Amino acid sequence: EVQLVESGGTVVPPGGSLTLSCAAAGFAFEENTIHWVRQAPGKGLEWVAYINWNSEETLYADAVKGRFTVSRHNNLNLAYLEMTRLRTEDAGRYFCAKDTQWTIDSWGQGTPVAVSS
Amino acid sequence: ALTQPASVSGSPGQSITISCTGGRNDVGRFKFVSWYQQHPGKAPKLIIYNVDARPSGISYRFSGSKSGNTAFLTISGLRAEDDGHYYCNSYTSTYIWVFGGGTKVTVL
Numbered sequence: 001e002v003q004l005v006e007s008g009g010t011v012v013p014p015g016g017s018l019t020l021s022c023a024a025a026g027f028a029f030e031e032n033t034i035h036w037v038r039q040a041p042g043k044g045l046e047w048v049a050y051i052n053w054n055s056e057e058t059l060y061a062d063a064v065k066g067r068f069t070v071s072r073h074n075n076l077n078l079a080y081l082e083m084t085r086l087r088t089e090d091a092g093r094y095f096c097a098k099d100t101q102w103t104i105d106s107w108g109q110g111t112p113v114a115v116s117s
Numbered sequence: 118a119l120t121q122p123a124s125v126s127g128s129p130g131q132s133i134t135i136s137c138t139g140g141r142n143d144v145g146r147f148k149f150v151s152w153y154q155q156h157p158g159k160a161p162k163l164i165i166y167n168v169d170a171r172p173s174g175i176s177y178r179f180s181g182s183k184s185g186n187t188a189f190l191t192i193s194g195l196r197a198e199d200d201g202h203y204y205c206n207s208y209t210s211t212y213i214w215v216f217g218g219g220t221k222v223t224v225l
Contacts, residue, residue: 059212107161
């Protein structure tokens with residue numbers, strides 16, 4: 001069974017930094033693309049970032065480009081989302097998700113991020 | 118972002134259809150259109166991928182289609198457990214993914 005468990009969400013002041021982690025199990029992590037998707041409170045889903053299987057390709061939504069960095073450690077079955085210069089509009093639940101053939105097919109439960117002074 | 122109706126409702130047993138309108142650089146161009154169901158406080162769940170394919174374990178009551186720049190999700194034989202939010206998603210020609218704003222389905 002595919003398992004994705006996010007962690008690291010907390011309260012951060014505007015302008016601050018935070019790194020989220022995603023622990024994967026139940027599938028060949030080293031062969032799969034990982035996405036990060038967020039959801040502001042009471043709002044819809046917003047695609048944030050993508051990292052391919054060997055970290056050679058990363059993609060970002062315009063809203064986070066230059067501030068967020070996605071990475072992974074295949075030997076540890078972990079993916080990361082480093083977030084810097086956080087803004088109030090970055091608050092929400094952050095999900096990591098597995099990709100199969102350009103489809104986001106399995107999701108974690110998410111970790112909450114609040115941006116507040 | 119892709120455009121979805123804010124809400125759709127139907128009675129048990131009826132069929133409803135949710136639209137997802139994009140453009141020629143996303144929905145109109147690629148087969149990589151998917152649909153997700155989300156219940157309050159839960160993670161999204163994939164119910165349709167590649168426009169009209171159903172993952173293993175997903176009810177036949179869920180079906181997908183596409184015409185031009187618009188994709189559609191049809192739920193037939195509406196049940197109480199279908200109540201929730203539904204989101205479409207598409208790969209785009211600028212190498213990113215976009216979601217629709219979401220549709221609240223209410224089973225009356």
